[in-house]
Each structure stands twice: as C-alpha cells, then as structure tokens.
Amino acid sequence: MNMKYYRERLGISQTELSILCDCGTGTIGGIESGKAKPSFDMIIKIAEALKINPADFFIRDASLSKSELKQTLKSEFDTIIAKI
Numbered sequence: 001m002n003m004k005y006y007r008e009r010l011g012i013s014q015t016e017l018s019i020l021c022d023c024g025t026g027t028i029g030g031i032e033s034g035k036a037k038p039s040f041d042m043i044i045k046i047a048e049a050l051k052i053n054p055a056d057f058f059i060r061d062a063s064l065s066k067s068e069l070k071q072t073l074k075s076e077f078d079t080i081i082a083k084i
Contacts, residue, residue: 006057020045
C-alpha cells in the first residue's frame with residue numbers, strides 16, 4: 001500500500017492524517033507498516049483525506065495520465081540526479 005508515499009507527498013504527519021480520518025495515530029502507523037489492514041471504509045476516508053483515488057494505494061499514481069506520470073517521474077529523477 002502506498003499510503004506513506006501520498007501522505008509525505010501531501011506534507012502531512014501521521015497525526016495530522018489520523019485527525020482528518022478520525023482514527024488513532026497507531027492505526028495510521030500500523031497501516032503504513034503493514035501490521036494493520038484497513039477496512040474498506042477506512043481506505044475511502046484516507047483516500048479522501050489525501051485527495052487521491054483509492055486505487056492509487058495499490059497502483060501508485062493510477063489516476064494520472066501517461067503524460068502526467070511521465071512528467072512526475074522525470075521530475076523525481078531529476079531531483080535525485082541533482083543530489084548526486
């Protein structure tokens with residue numbers, strides 16, 4: 001599940017996400033670490049809080065078009081190369 005990726009991309013903490021989803025920080029941490037399995041309703045709440053399509057949890061950037069995904073990947077690649 002790509003929840004941590006989208007949470008960090010949005011720039012919010014586990015605590016902030018747990019407030020938005022009306023759940024405990026342990027729930028968010030457990031889901032991110034793979035120790036807890038979210039219910040369908042929780043997946044929907046988290047997706048809404050992160051402003052993504054629920055499918056994005058299972059296929060990163062599933063809601064992006066090919067050109068948007070290509071641009072995103074190029075930007076991330078350029079950032080990594082610049083650090084080297």
